Amino acid sequence: MSFEMFEKLEAKVQQAIDTITLLQMEIEELKEQNSALKQDAQQAAGNHESLTRENQQLKEEQTQWQERLRALLGKMDEV
Incomplete structure (x- = not known):
């Protein structure tokens, strides 16, 4: 009977070792996914900053064009 208990x-x-091995593999996969997601988040943040700067520049250009147009309209009113 003792031998049967040792076999069990x-x-x-062995089942615990297999489970641990599978869990370790899953942890590695999740770490890789987490790393990829962090890189995606950093890239998205960089894109956001770039788009924010571009938006600001375009707003400034629009303001300049509006000022030029007002100046031209003012000159036309004088004529």
Whole structure:
């Protein structure tokens, strides 16, 4: 009977080892996914900053064009 108990214990230990191995592999996959997501987030933040700067520049250009147009309209009113 003692030998049977050792066999059962050995099977349970092997099952635990297999489970641990699978969990470690899953952890590695999740770490890789997390790393990829962090890179995506950093890239998105960089894109956001770039678009914010471009938007600001375009707003400034629009303001300049509006001022030029007002000046031209003012000159036309004088004529």
